[in-house]
Amino acid sequence: MRIIFLGTNGWYATNLGNTVSILIETEKFHVILDAGDGIYKIDQYITDTKPIIILLSHLHLDHIIGLHSLAKFSFSQQINLYGYKGTKRRLKQLIKHPFSSPITNLPIKVNLHDIDEGTYDIQFPITCKLLKHADPCLGYRLELERKIITYCTDTGLCPNLFELADAADMLITECSYKPGQENWGWPHLKPEEAAQVALKSLAKKLILTHFDASIYKTVQERKEAEEVARKTFENSFMASDGLELIL
Numbered sequence: 001m002r003i004i005f006l007g008t009n010g011w012y013a014t015n016l017g018n019t020v021s022i023l024i025e026t027e028k029f030h031v032i033l034d035a036g037d038g039i040y041k042i043d044q045y046i047t048d049t050k051p052i053i054i055l056l057s058h059l060h061l062d063h064i065i066g067l068h069s070l071a072k073f074s075f076s077q078q079i080n081l082y083g084y085k086g087t088k089r090r091l092k093q094l095i096k097h098p099f100s101s102p103i104t105n106l107p108i109k110v111n112l113h114d115i116d117e118g119t120y121d122i123q124f125p126i127t128c129k130l131l132k133h134a135d136p137c138l139g140y141r142l143e144l145e146r147k148i149i150t151y152c153t154d155t156g157l158c159p160n161l162f163e164l165a166d167a168a169d170m171l172i173t174e175c176s177y178k179p180g181q182e183n184w185g186w187p188h189l190k191p192e193e194a195a196q197v198a199l200k201s202l203a204k205k206l207i208l209t210h211f212d213a214s215i216y217k218t219v220q221e222r223k224e225a226e227e228v229a230r231k232t233f234e235n236s237f238m239a240s241d242g243l244e245l246i247l
Helices: 037-044 061-072 087-094 159-165 191-201 219-232
Strands: 002-007 021-025 030-033 052-055 079-084 110-115 118-121 125-130 138-144 147-152 170-174 206-209 236-238 244-246
Touching: 002 037, 021 037, 030 037, 030 138, 037 061, 061 087, 079 087, 087 110, 125 159, 138 159, 147 159, 159 170, 159 191, 170 191, 191 206, 191 219, 191 236, 206 219, 219 236
Parallel strands: 030 052, 052 079, 079 110, 147 170, 170 206, 206 236
Antiparallel strands: 002 021, 002 244, 021 030, 118 125, 125 138, 138 147
């Protein structure tokens, strides 16, 4: 299984990267976590007809703005997109004239699905729980090829975050704030908090992503966050656009 980080910024794109999107390539599926503007790169990696599944955490623009680029793709297979209840209606309101090409006019078939908290089998098992954020935001626990990948972004510390991360082979979570930074209103994580989650949840590996573009302006600042996380949880790593991992 290959995990490719297409975008690792939070809020807006910079010379360091696009906004958050992750491609997981398995033997049977392509799974895309969030649709920030980094998603435009997927045709560099998806060259077969395996099913494509998109999981949206929430509807903040930095996580869905890349859906505007769906019109460039010519995949023969359908795309099934899942998001928290209300996502289907709201995306149909947004992805249409005068904002973008309507979903029904795209050169590919996109099916929209609403989901709630719970456990689902969408060709593989996933568990979804609401996280702590300014608007409803789902965290995901995916069971793929006998491995567990947990994806939780845009959240403060909360019980559901720890539950989703329990014994995960890979915990991918956000690092919007800098070490010791005070919260400015919307719940997000510092690197030491993300590491605390990984440690207490007995995760095997922690990947930090969704670096707030207004705060993390250099690669060195990301590396410093990685170093802080490693003081609590040794197997911590910072993500950058183009990073590829094998699990």
